Amino acid sequence: MTDATTTPPEASALPDWLQGDPRPLWKRPGLWLVVGLLVLALGGGVVWMRQRAAQQAPRYITEPLVRGDLALTVSADGTLEPTRSVNIGSELSGTVARVLVDVNDRVRKGQVMVELDSSKFQDQVRLSQGALDSARASVQQAQATAKEARVALQRLQEVGRLSGGKVPAATDLDAAQAALDRAVAAEAAARATVVQAEATLRTNRTNLTKAAIRSPIDGVVLTRSVEPGNAVAASLQAVTLFTVAEDLSHMKLSVNVDEADVGQIQVGQKAQFTVSAWPNRKYPAVITRVAYGSTITDNVVTYTTDLEVANPDLTLRPGMTATATIAATEHKNVLLVPRSALNFSPTAAAKSGSGSKSVVSMLIPRPPSSGTRSAKTDTRNGGTRQIWVLVDGQPKAVDVQLGLSNGRLTEVSGPGLQPGMAVITEQQSGTAP
Template sequence: MTNPTPSALEPKGSPAQAAAGASPASLPGAAPGATAPPGEDVDPSTLLDEPLQRAWYRRPVVWSGALLLVLAAGGIWYWQAKKAANAAPSYSTQTVARGNLTLTVTANGTIQPTRTISIGSELSGTVLKVNVDVNDSIKKGQVLVVLDTSKLKDQILRSKATLSAASSKVEQTQATVSEAAASLARFEEVAQLSGGKVPSKAELDTARATLKRARADASSAQAGVRDAQAALSTDQTNLSKASISAPADDVVLTRTVDPGNAVAASLQAVTLFTVAEDLAKLRLWVYVDEADVGSVKVAQNATFTVSAYPTRNFPARITRVGFGSTITDNVVTYLTYLDVANTDLSLRPGMTATASIIASQRTDVLLVPNTALRFTPTESAADVVAKGGVMSSLTPRMPRTNTRKSAASEASTAGAKQVWVLPEGDQAEPKAVAVTPGISDGHMTEITGGDLVVGMRVITDQKIAAAK
């Protein structure tokens, strides 16, 4: 007797039969893709005992991954914030204040005496004696050089002899005139007494002609005397020129003659000394560039330095600004004269000097450093991070224009510039302020208009720390 199998006892269509005929993959709780080997029966109780699958959001691995993503995002945010803090720019500022400003024009030149005289000789000869040397003070009329006068004295003697001969000839001609006049008078008297019969007309004409010749000879002799007198005077003048004297109270700057030297003045006067007027008053010759000459005026004050006294400033005053130009290596300059007081005689002619001419002065004006006018801020790494956040720093973006540059454009007006000011506060951003600059001394600039006021902090430099 055979026992019926469970499947046979189950009515058809019962759950047991359905379970028995179902594949393991179709049963609840069965592992996905699980299939029974062909030809093998699967125990339904085994399949029913397997645990059911959980929903995806209830799985621990999902929450673990989400936590890791949050931690990673926080780490990136912290790194970016630290990078931004390290890359934040720092600004060098200077507080706007009022003060005085002096505009100067710099020019180079040399110191010269107010007047120099070249003393020479008009005569040729041999130098017999030299009485002064360089740096000597001389007085007007003082004899400086004496030439050998022996030839000049001989010439004077010859001139005197010529004058004496001319004077004697005058006397002779005068005697001849007297004789001719007396002879003519006798002829005329006889002619009157004889009624014109004697002497003859020819004899009277001859007597008259003789008198005229005698008088002409007398005039010529007198002219000879005057010529001899002039020659004697010239020789005497030359003798006086053999002793060369000072024309004024001066100081000897150079000397080019010594006793025994031969002086040849046949073509032009030979310079023996160069003397200068009182060295207590000198003149500074400077050459002002064409770009600065419009600011230079007569009576402006100036100071200058020389290499001999580099730490001392000497005062000067402009007395003349030349109209004629001097062109050197395509540079156009104008000669300008400045009077200099040299009471202690510390300055010497020929010294090279650098002058600072006070062209303009301003008192109690608004001043900013020139670096502030040249400064334009740049966009820092901190700005980039602050604008885009974490995700934007990791993703590419289209290039953007510099908003600070636009602000500068808006702040500037026609004929004006701008400076950047830093408001109070740790997180303050630079702000452009329009200004109208005036004169500048090369370091500070006068502000004549705009929105800048005393107390504002103008930015002169920007430093961005390297990101770490």
């Protein structure tokens, strides 16, 4: 009996849980479950790759191109002073009898401020008056002597004429002539003595008037260094009794400008300054003088610059220390960019753009971007530089002409520039999580 060989059925490629289902393949729910899982996995992969690409794309920090005013300023410190001040002393030595004014008093020109003891000066006037009277009497005496000598000479000359020259003797005529000459000379000397006595009297009278020390100007008394009973000793350098400042409603601010900034300072430029007494108030001023002579302090060369200051409310006082800000140059209604925009240059990857990456390229790991690359920039006036603006998400280079710069903002100009343009100041590289 021959045994028949049984052929095993062909193995199916479907899973066991699908082989037992007699329904057609496309009607089986298990198959659709697998397809759904594959679609979800593929969608999640696409979302993940897009997020990764967005994280790796460079991000730009921008500031709008604005229009405004730009001023180049110079700062300097100095001291407030009166426009004119006078130190009042005494030409005479003496004792102070009365002091008639005090600090902060307003005085008028010619007003008596101090009186010295005048008894000594009055005595000197009397002495000089007596000397003058004596000199005048001497003149009269000399005149009488000269008249007498002249008459005696005339008599002798008449006798000689009548006698035909026999009498008097020639020696007598010569003696009479000499006596007349001496009398005339004595008269001239007496008159000169009168002139000297008159001058001495005028001097003593002037000294008497100077015993009352008067103000030479209208102003305000700033300092007083004299009291009744003080002895005043006149010398080559007069002792200062008072300091009087002229009208304090107008003052002068003297500041020291550094040699590096003096070339930008000119007469007529406007300035503002502050003082410690009023820190929140800015006072206006105008430059009136820039000194050519320099001052060297601790090896620092400065130039004294005077500014005219209005002080109608008298809040400013002489001697106050002030910090002035001088508007050396000012440009109005110009386009301005931050200085960082002039130092910015995007990376090569950012210039080529990241929007054209394929899915495969996004899946390939790349090293992180190096971030912002700075370039040394010459921001001097008149230079041509390049700024980058953001257009449709991509950086675009724009050539600009540089103008005034204060170190923070720089004036720019050029074709195509419009206020509101997004100027790139910084680039940040994206990083994958």
